[in-house]
Amino acid sequence: MPYGVLNSIQCRMIAHIARHYDKGYCHFTTRQNIQFNWPKLEQVPDILAELASVQMHAIQTSGNCMRNTTTDPLAGVAQDELEDPRPYCEIIRQWTTLHPEFDYLPRKFKIAVSGSQHDRAATQFHDIGVHLVRNEHHEIGFKILVGGGLGRTPIIGQVIRPFLEKQHLLSYLEAILRIYNLLGRRDNKYKARIKILVKETGLEKFTALVDQEWQCIKNTLLLDEARLNEISTHFTLPAYCHHDAAYDFSALGTQTPAFATWLKHNTVAHKVTGYRAVVLSLKAPNTPPGDLTDQQLDAIADLAEQYSFGEIRSTHRQNLVFADVKEADLFSLWEALQAQHLATPNIGTATDIICCPGLDFCSLANAGSIGITKEINDALDDMDYLHDLGDIKINISGCMNGCAHQSVGHIGILGVDKKGVEWYQLTLGGSSDNDAAIGERLGPAVAKEDVTQAIITILDVYASQRAEEESFLTMVNRVGIEPFRERVYATA
Amino acid sequence: MQLLKNNEIIENTWQYLAIDQVITNGDILISAQRWQQEKTSLTTHTGQLGIRLLASDQLADIVDALPHVAVIDLYITDFTDGRSFSQAWLLRHRYQFKGEIRASGDYLSDQVCYLARVGVNAFQPNNGCNVKKEINYLNDFSVHYQ
Numbered sequence: 001m002p003y004g005v006l007n008s009i010q011c012r013m014i015a016h017i018a019r020h021y022d023k024g025y026c027h028f029t030t031r032q033n034i035q036f037n038w039p040k041l042e043q044v045p046d047i048l049a050e051l052a053s054v055q056m057h058a059i060q061t062s063g064n065c066m067r068n069t070t071t072d073p074l075a076g077v078a079q080d081e082l083e084d085p086r087p088y089c090e091i092i093r094q095w096t097t098l099h100p101e102f103d104y105l106p107r108k109f110k111i112a113v114s115g116s117q118h119d120r121a122a123t124q125f126h127d128i129g130v131h132l133v134r135n136e137h138h139e140i141g142f143k144i145l146v147g148g149g150l151g152r153t154p155i156i157g158q159v160i161r162p163f164l165e166k167q168h169l170l171s172y173l174e175a176i177l178r179i180y181n182l183l184g185r186r187d188n189k190y191k192a193r194i195k196i197l198v199k200e201t202g203l204e205k206f207t208a209l210v211d212q213e214w215q216c217i218k219n220t221l222l223l224d225e226a227r228l229n230e231i232s233t234h235f236t237l238p239a240y241c242h243h244d245a246a247y248d249f250s251a252l253g254t255q256t257p258a259f260a261t262w263l264k265h266n267t268v269a270h271k272v273t274g275y276r277a278v279v280l281s282l283k284a285p286n287t288p289p290g291d292l293t294d295q296q297l298d299a300i301a302d303l304a305e306q307y308s309f310g311e312i313r314s315t316h317r318q319n320l321v322f323a324d325v326k327e328a329d330l331f332s333l334w335e336a337l338q339a340q341h342l343a344t345p346n347i348g349t350a351t352d353i354i355c356c357p358g359l360d361f362c363s364l365a366n367a368g369s370i371g372i373t374k375e376i377n378d379a380l381d382d383m384d385y386l387h388d389l390g391d392i393k394i395n396i397s398g399c400m401n402g403c404a405h406q407s408v409g410h411i412g413i414l415g416v417d418k419k420g421v422e423w424y425q426l427t428l429g430g431s432s433d434n435d436a437a438i439g440e441r442l443g444p445a446v447a448k449e450d451v452t453q454a455i456i457t458i459l460d461v462y463a464s465q466r467a468e469e470e471s472f473l474t475m476v477n478r479v480g481i482e483p484f485r486e487r488v489y490a491t492a
Numbered sequence: 493m494q495l496l497k498n499n500e501i502i503e504n505t506w507q508y509l510a511i512d513q514v515i516t517n518g519d520i521l522i523s524a525q526r527w528q529q530e531k532t533s534l535t536t537h538t539g540q541l542g543i544r545l546l547a548s549d550q551l552a553d554i555v556d557a558l559p560h561v562a563v564i565d566l567y568i569t570d571f572t573d574g575r576s577f578s579q580a581w582l583l584r585h586r587y588q589f590k591g592e593i594r595a596s597g598d599y600l601s602d603q604v605c606y607l608a609r610v611g612v613n614a615f616q617p618n619n620g621c622n623v624k625k626e627i628n629y630l631n632d633f634s635v636h637y638q
Contacts, residue, residue, distance in 0.1 A: 064572065094637040100609035101581050104574025181578045216586060 001056075003071040003089040003113075004032030004314040008301040011312055013054045015297035021047050026297070028282060028290040030354060030405060031110075032070045032314045033061060037361045064192075065103045066096035066177075070112045072120040073315040076235065077270050077277050077323045082132045083140055085115035087231045088169065091223065092130075095170050102177045106184030107192035109177070110149075122316055122432035124148050124157045125408060127194045128176060135163045142169060146176060146206070147198030152400050154407040154438045155195040158203050160210065166228065168214075171221040175214035179206070238309040238324055243274025247327030259334050262345040265387065267330065274327055278308070280320040280337060281344040281352070285377040288370045289355040290318035299340045307333050317354055317393075319347065350392040350459060351377050354405055358398030358415065359422070365398035367415025367422035367448070372396055375452040380459075389459055392472045395430075408432040410473050411458060412439045413451065422448045428458070428484055429476040443485050454488045461487050496626045497592065497614040504616060506563065508544055521565050524549040527557050535560050542592075547575040551582055558589050566612065568597040577610050584611030604629035609636070 006014070014034060018026045021043050027035040039047055051057055060067055069092045076084045092111055096102075102109075112126040123129030129145035142164045148157025164172050180194045183201070198206050253260035268277040280300065282290050292300070300320065304312045307329050308322035315321060320342075325333060337343035346352050353376065356362065358369030373396055380386055395409030399416075406412035412427035424446055427439030446454050459472075461484050466475045476484070493504040508521040515522075515534075521542040527534060534541060542563030543554050547570070554564075564583055566576040576595070583589040594614035595607045604615060608630050615626045 064574075097637055098606075098633060099638055100606035100636075101577045102574070103606060104572055104577065104603075106574075178578055178581075181574055186573055186575075 001033055001068065001314060002093045003069055003075070003086060004073055004316075005086075006312045006314065008304045008310040008312070010054045010056055011297055011301035011304065013050060013056065015294040015301070017047055017050060018292075018297065019294040025291050025293045027288070027357060028292065028314050028318050028320070030316045030318060030403065031068055032073075032316060033068055034314075035357070037357065059097065060103075063103075064105045064107050064109075066099060066105075066109045066111065068110075069093050069096065070110070070121055070126075070316060072114055072116055073313045073321045074120060074268060074277055074323065075115060076237070077272070077275070078116050078118075078120075079269050079271050080117040081115050081271070082117070082134060083115050084232075084235055085113040085121075085130075085132060086235045087228065088115075088130065088132070088142075089113050090231050090234065091169065091228075092173070095173070102181055105177070105181055106186050106197075107189060107194075109180070109194065111173070117434075119432075119434050120315075122405070122408070124436040125150050125154070125405070125432055126157065128173065129157050130169075133163065139165075141165050144172060144176075146210075147195040147203075148436075149193050149195040150405050150407055151193070151402045152190060153193075153195065154402070155199065156436045156438070157195075158198065160203065160207050167223045167225075168218055169223055171218045172210075172214055174217060174221060175210045178213055179209045183209070237272075238311075240272050240275065240324070241326065243327075246273060247330075249327070249330075252331055256331075258345075259331060261383070261387070262334050262343055263330060265345040265349070266343065266347045267325075270324070272324075275324055276327055276330065278322040278325050278330070278333065278337075279315070279347045280322065280342045281347055282319050282342070283346055283352050284341040284344045285351070285381065286374070287341070288357075288360075289353050289373055296340050296342065299336070300342070303333065303336055317352065319352070345383065346386060348391050348393075349386045350389055350394055350411075350455075351380050351386060352393070353377075354393070354395040354409070356397050356403040358396075362398060362403075364401055365415065366400075366417035367398050367424065369396040369398040369404065369413075369415060372413060372415075372424070372448070372451055376455055379452050379456055385463075389463060390471055392459070393431075394455070405432060406430075407438050408436070409439060410476070411455065413455075416445055418445070424448065424451045426451075426454060426458075426488070428481050429473065431473060435473075440481050442481055443489055446488075457488050458484050493616075494623045495594070495614055495616040496623050497594075499627065499630070501623060501627075506540075506542060506565075508565075519562075521563065524554050527554055531557065542594075544596075545576075545579060547573040547579070549579075551579055551587075555587060558583075558587055558591075561591060563592045563594055563614075564589065565594045565596055565616075566607075568595060568599040571598055571600045571603060577606065580607065580610040580612050601625065601629045602632070605632035609638075 022036045022038045109127045111128045112121040112123045113130040114121045115132040125148045131143040133143045144161040145157035146160040266279045313321040355373045359365040393410045395406045396413040397404040397406040406414045408430040414425045426442040430439030431437045495504045506519045517538045519540040521544045540562040544565040544567045595612045596616040
């Protein structure tokens with residue numbers, strides 16, 4: 001799904017494939033893509049043909065190539081946006097698709113683009129991060145980061161070019177890719193990502209190599225104004241209705257507190273008066289995070305058409321977004337989403353967990369992740385307590401490949417195998433936002449049966465020791481992990 | 493032995509001579525290492541000269557050979573090693589090499605189209621592969637963005 005965008009027709013096709021070729025559901029991933037876990041091998045050509053009928057494919061979703069370009073799920077509607085990043089995502093999507101030179105790289109390669117002050121695309125943890133920025137002459141261009149990544153060796157990306165003129169976007173990417181293709185390690189796949197090349201070469205030398213290459217090609221691969229404008233015409237604003245003022249929810253909120261709660265937690269301010277973006281929670285208590293049934297997908301397609309110009313977006317936190325919903329429609333949309341179990345008001349809370357398929361589906365996993373998520377959900381069933389705890393990101397991966405980004409979770413949970421038994425390492429203080437950080441290990445791994453209690457204890461330490469208005473992450477950064485360590489290992 | 497060159501099947505007149513084999517007259521391919529060691533005598537070779545380039549070889553080591561050679565043979569030992577693709581691109585675009593760039597060895601049929609797009613104009617598949625089939629792969633994709 002290019003930059004996580006899906007239209008309602010495509011959404012119905014995903015439902016159809018889930019129904020006819022899989023076990024009636026699909027899984028939304030942190031890559032803003034979709035996984036089917038049970039298709040029969042001999043039916044894959046039929047699935048691909050069905051996808052192609054709605055302009056979808058599975059090209060470059062695997063292998064050592066450039067993968068799906070990801071971005072902010074609020075692109076084009078976010079209030080803090082400098083410029084809509086989607087035209088640049090599309091330019092990169094086109095350039096990366098079937099690129100003849102860079103399809104057999106040392107390892108996979110991921111590019112993310114952000115157009116906002118608040119980085120909602122985890123660009124600091126991508127092989128290349130592209131940030132729209134304004135320079136001292138008030139021109140908009142790109143800050144380019146390189147060498148970020150998660151997985152076995154989480155590394156925060158470094159700025160390789162503070163300001164790149166728009167016209168040079170592709171030539172600069174090409175220069176980075178060529179240097180990586182030629183010099184990236186091919187002797188050990190665990191050391192083959194660009195982050196290792198940047199680390200071993202040193203940023204200064206790597207930058208010099210890229211610049212030297214770039215000087216040779218920068219004038220041969222220019223993005224001219226006409227091309228940029230042409231691409232931008234595909235991302236025009238939908239036909240918004242004019243509203244003089246924001247909708248007054250005070251009466252509805254008083255009559256229906258549950259709606260008010262959902263409105264507060266699962267909707268986001270929009271740059272157009274009278275509209276909000278809605279986050280559909282794929283984190284209902286009894287469902288594996290990111291999973292949707294065929295019936296839910298059909299319903300989402302209908303609701304998207306009815307309420308949000310037929311467009312659905314996926315987020316890297318494994319939820320969906322309707323980006324353009326009239327505030328006046330929110331109550332009826334909420335009722336419809338509730339009926340589909342898509343309105344759990346837990347966005348941004350401790351049960352909005354990123355979770356990989358883990359041992360249940362994945363051949364790489366060392367430990368289960370879905371079961372742990374369910375246990376945490378069961379233990380945190382008090383919504384008022386969840387909302388009181390506020391913004392807490394828990395990420396759970398079933399192995400050190402880290403598909404669920406556990407190293408950048410405020411609380412990270414990593415499944416490890418110890419002599420055939422599932423254990424879990426806990427980390428605190430990670431973040432994939434602007435204040436990017438790798439979580440610090442709390443202590444020795446804990447046994448499976450103790451994980452949930454450890455999480456409850458961590459949250460309890462926060463609840464009892466936080467300063468006023470202090471978020472979980474801020475407190476961890478202030479006090480360090482010691483108070484948490486003390487309590488978790490005292491009770492374990 | 494045949495190869496596909498510029499969309500035509502032709503007989504391969506080239507012989508690769510390993511570093512311990514005596515240089516003979518005729519069209520010969522030698523390693524980048526041998527070029528480095530014997531470049532003075534090789535420039536007076538009777539017959540055409542070509543260099544077999546491994547993915548691990550440095551282009552910088554053979555740049556001075558380009559005026560003297562008719563063929564650069566990108567010898568692919570592992571189809572996943574994409575350095576050959578950048579080598580081909582650089583030879584054509586950076587070094588303006590006008591001679592034959594050949595792909596040989598263990599490349600995949602699926603890679604023929606990509607190799608052609610980065611500048612390869614001759615294909616010599618491994619023994620047992622039908623060189624005639626390579627023609628069909630040249631245009632696997634009728635459109636492209638780049």
